[in-house]
Amino acid sequence: MTNPTDPAAPVVEMRGISITFPGVKALDGVDFRLFPGEVHSLMGENGAGKSTLIKALTGVYGIDAGTITLGGEQVSFSGPAQAQASGISTVYQEVNLLPNLSVAENIMLGREPRRFGSVDWRAMRRRAAELLAGLNLDLDPGSLLGDHSLAVQQLIAIARAIDVQAKVLILDEPTSSLDADEVAELFRVIRSLKEQGVAILFVSHFLDQVYEICDRLTVLRNGKLVGEYLVEELLRIDLVQKMIGKELTVLDDLEQRARSVSIDESDAATFVQATKLGRRGAMHPADLPIAAGEVVGFAGLLGSGRTEFARLLGGIDRADSGELSIGGRSTRLRTPRQALSHRIAFSSENRRDEGIVGDLTVRDNIVLALQADRGWARPIPKKRQDELTQSYIQTLNIRPANPDALVRNLSGGNQQKVLLARWLAIAPRLLILDEPTRGIDIGAKAEIQKLVFNLAENGMSVLFISAELEEVLRLSHRIVVLRDRHIVADLENDGLTVDSLLALIADGSGDDPEAPDAAGGPLLAAAVPTTPATPAPAATSAPTTPSDPTTTDPTGDPR
């Protein structure tokens, strides 16, 4: 047991919490406890009730039944400010800070030290500097927040959260937009807070991160408590089964098929051919052919050029050098609109800002690209819209199955499916999927992977980008490895393993996949699991054990 303090004295204890929304029982008699000095993970699929429970704890939602005690006293918060004053601080997935103010101002905003009625700037900077130093962050408190990377902003948000003598710190998906070494930095801060006795509630979709940093976890499913477990006593496979409540065989099946079917280059026509295609500051000129019906996977770290290159192919950004030929004809893509007219669809990794149109309905979101292609004057008849929407809701299993629901109210996985439906509706010949499975639950993930596979079997080309190498390996016929905005390898997916890919990503020597030590230790290990599906508290060790990649399935699926 890693919980250092007396387990009999939880700092937070929630008992029998129930919350009902119109038509939905979001939480149903859930118990939850949090001990000082522990990192506790709340696990469950999208819609399991994780965020509802957090919002009940932080006073955003009122509870319909149950009790909440904080430090032994029963509390009832009327809002987040009150919860914060009582020592419960929350850092949300999206950094809610002000980029145009300084780091110090952001940390102290709303509780600036005062002197003679005006802000005491010197004290403010001193206090901010102390807090940053407490987190071992070497930052100038006077610098503008917007000048720092997202990861640093996240850490600054944490500095802000712990300034209010936090007893409980809630981190909601803090790592979803960070790359590996930024995650390592965040974990260092979490560990030091834990030593100071702060109780930390850590919510993440990344199982590896949960197993690396957490001591204990609570699993929810459909608004009900499944159980509370010590991380080191719960096998990953058991956790996944508790979360989804059924066994996953889909993925197994897929893998077998993907490996057995491989595209024969000779008879597949090249659909897209990039020649020395590049853009200054984003991607060095590179060549890439994509055959019809081929799934090409991009492997590389954040910033390796994987997204940047894909954006050039999808017409999102304009290439400033090189050539692109589509279906044998040389073409210049200036806008996404042109790419779409060539039946090339790009699905952005940034679902919220570049994907969904939140205040429009599911139906409008699905027909948007098709309608844009037809032009405004030729509206798709209402009946046809309904047919389209219904058929995609069914085939992609979109929930709720209501064409008139606003997309903003859907869970992340369902939003992703709506987006996929939008691109599929234009019958693309090349579908570029940038991180289509990020931040969505395992069930939806499996469905999307299966869909990609079926599409390719029907002759659609797919460019698949994912930070999870297992996923890339599972789906791709061919894998292109990128590093530092260069393509460093372009390989048939034949006998490749996570380790050999890691070696390529790390040092790019395509002819020497047996150099895994160069993979850079904690940096890559945090991003890519290389240890088998057992609890891995020491996942920061270098990936030195070349293991069978099939056992590193992120779902923890055993074979």
Added chain:
Amino acid sequence: MSALLARLIANRLFWPIVMLLVLFTINLIAFPGFFTVTLRDGHLFGSLVDILRNGAPTLIIAVGMTLVIATRGIDLSVGAVAAISGAVACSIMLGSPEPGNPATVAVAITVALLISLVLGAWNGFLVAVLGIQPIIATLILMTAGRGMAMLITEGQILTVNSPPFKALGSGFWFGVPIAVIIAAVVFAAAALITRRTALGMFIESVGINPEASRQAGVRARGLLFVVYTFSAFCAAIAGLILTANTAAADANNTGLFIELDAILAVVIGGTSLAGGRYTLAGTLVGALVIQTLVTTVYTVGIPPIATMVFKAAVVTVVCLLQSPTTAEALTGFRRRLSIRAGKGVAAS
């Protein structure tokens, strides 16, 4: 029953319509003949007809403004465009030997409307191509436009004696004021064109998430051109009606502050200034609320010096009723009430 009521209240047209009914009631108490509409000399007469006729210019401008606001924009230049169109039309008619000739009037109106298209395209160019913030981009024409109107009228108030032109403002057609007919046509055309084609969806989509719309292939740039041009076109129509009403083009005062009334009408109608979903029906109600307010001031006999304060108070109330914060507080209040009631039942 209470579920039905809750759904009614949740409808974004609920509070504006309630407001309108309240204003009607106040008028009815102060002036029992408020709802009476009579036919005199083949023309409709009555307070309601006056409200519709006097509110027509604001409504026409508000229709264009609704679409602009739906794209996350705003058009401050509509008052100035109205003044320019009035000035252009009047100076053309004055320059011709026969200002009363219908052909002259037709030429004057056509030229004024064409010039408004150019002005709207200029706004569209600044916003869509140069990427200037709409409030700044249209502020340019808001100030410069009055100057242009002044140059056209050479600093004079142009009074024109042209019966066909005057009919635009005060004439009747089959008993209905021509201004009202024009407003109805503009309103219906805008509603049909945006809702029967995909234009409305594109406008909302661009207003909600411009980048996602671009990546889905929506031509946002062309769309912005269209809505700003349409807004200026609406402003020019309104300007012609206003000018015809007084039979004089006044560069300084035609359509003064009408942009504010139009924006208010849109907001009262429930379209958010943050862009996105829009409702033309709401805008119609909003414009009626504003015009009824003005009428109320006269029927109730509020001293003219207090008019602006009265108007501000009513607008404040409408905005408060519509604000999400108030809605939340009301829901919370109702919820507590029902929980308390539920507990009382359980305890007994």
